[in-house]
Amino acid sequence: MSESVHVPVLLREVLELLNPQAKRVYVDGTLGGGGHTEALCKSGARVIALDRDASALNRTEQRLRSLFSGEPFPIRFAHANYRFFAEAMEMLHIEKIDGFLLDLGLSSDQLADGQRGFSFDCDGEPVRPEPVRPELDMRFDTSEGHTARELLATLSETEIANVIYQFGEERHSRRIARKIVEARERGEPINTARQLAELVRRCVPKSRKNPIDPATRTFQALRIAVNDELGALQSALEQLPQRLVSGGVAAIISFHSLEDRLVKNAFRDSRYWKPITAKPITASEEEIARNPRARSAKLRGAMRLSEPQS
Numbered sequence: 530m531s532e533s534v535h536v537p538v539l540l541r542e543v544l545e546l547l548n549p550q551a552k553r554v555y556v557d558g559t560l561g562g563g564g565h566t567e568a569l570c571k572s573g574a575r576v577i578a579l580d581r582d583a584s585a586l587n588r589t590e591q592r593l594r595s596l597f598s599g600e601p602f603p604i605r606f607a608h609a610n611y612r613f614f615a616e617a618m619e620m621l622h623i624e625k626i627d628g629f630l631l632d633l634g635l636s637s638d639q640l641a642d643g644q645r646g647f648s649f650d651c652d653g654e655p656v657r658p659e660p661v662r663p664e665l666d667m668r669f670d671t672s673e674g675h676t677a678r679e680l681l682a683t684l685s686e687t688e689i690a691n692v693i694y695q696f697g698e699e700r701h702s703r704r705i706a707r708k709i710v711e712a713r714e715r716g717e718p719i720n721t722a723r724q725l726a727e728l729v730r731r732c733v734p735k736s737r738k739n740p741i742d743p744a745t746r747t748f749q750a751l752r753i754a755v756n757d758e759l760g761a762l763q764s765a766l767e768q769l770p771q772r773l774v775s776g777g778v779a780a781i782i783s784f785h786s787l788e789d790r791l792v793k794n795a796f797r798d799s800r801y802w803k804p805i806t807a808k809p810i811t812a813s814e815e816e817i818a819r820n821p822r823a824r825s826a827k828l829r830g831a832m833r834l835s836e837p838q839s
């Protein structure tokens with residue numbers, strides 16, 4: 530896949546919060562298709578752009594290099610977990626930044642790539658001419674860690690149920706875990722996204738009120754566990770105050786309540802922050818019609834105070 534199909538969410542609202550200025554330095558911890566980074570650079574800002582997904586990073590680097598072909602090129606790329614953004618800054622000899630952005634979760638490009646196992650709609654045709662990996666993978670960074678298939682093959686029934694309950698808030702977590710373990714005991718372990726989706730749909734009654742696919746919460750839970758998404762977010766939130774200039778802004782877009790709660794609590798509780806969004810900013814009807822992925826996006830912003838409040 531050479532072009533990104535990902536449409537950035539809440540782009541105008543992110544720019545309003547970050548208010549990018551020429552020559553100032555921003556970290557985009559979740560580069561993805563580069564929509565937000567591109568807009569920051571069009572304001573003359575410089576960006577340190579991180580992504581755990583090497584293929585997304587390479588593809589977006591190519592796209593942005595062709596867009597900003599004049600000198601000096603405003604972006605430094607790093608294949609890294611954003612929880613290590615401070616290390617990326619140190620390698621570039623940058624002590625403080627003017628703004629920090631996270632647009633959490635996965636991109637439409639990753640969802641569309643059936644080989645990654647993120648989508649319950651498909652086991653998918655490979656979108657890159659690569660050897661077929663039929664595995665239920667779900668890692669953002671395919672060079673490290675354990676895949677979702679490996680987790681389901683090795684965790685105990687209780688551990689699987691806990692993951693699905695904690696990270697997916699799925700009421701039927703125990704039943705799903707039981708069926709997963711029964712399948713593996715029969716010698717038919719869950720290897721693909723389709724197998725998992727079908728198993729979950731057999732365990733979770735379809736709700737008349739809520740039209741989302743019953744497999745949604747289980748897929749979300751596994752992805753969060755595989756990538757330790759909440760751990761990365763918590764770690765970045767803890768490091769941020771030391772790395773932002775006073776008056777610098779952090780803007781974070783989350784897509785489910787577990788993430789949003791971490792962001793809200795960090796911005797509210799820390800004596801370093803002044804929240805600049807009283808309530809999370811959500812997408813307009815018009816944006817949701819254009820980009821349904823924006824439906825569950827919540828954007829929060831906070832400004833680094835010059836002196837810690839006692």
Ligand SMILES: C[S@@+](CC[C@H](N)C(=O)[O-])C[C@H]1O[C@@H](n2cnc3c(N)ncnc32)[C@H](O)[C@@H]1O
Nearest residue numbers: 537559561562563564565580581582610611632
């Ligand atoms: C929603 S997309 C970002 C889209 C981007 N803002 C745009 O406009 O195209 C999220 C991206 O963050 C990456 N990602 C998720 N967790 C990460 C982490 N802990 N560190 C670095 N990148 C991460 C994913 O690989 C994905 O490419």
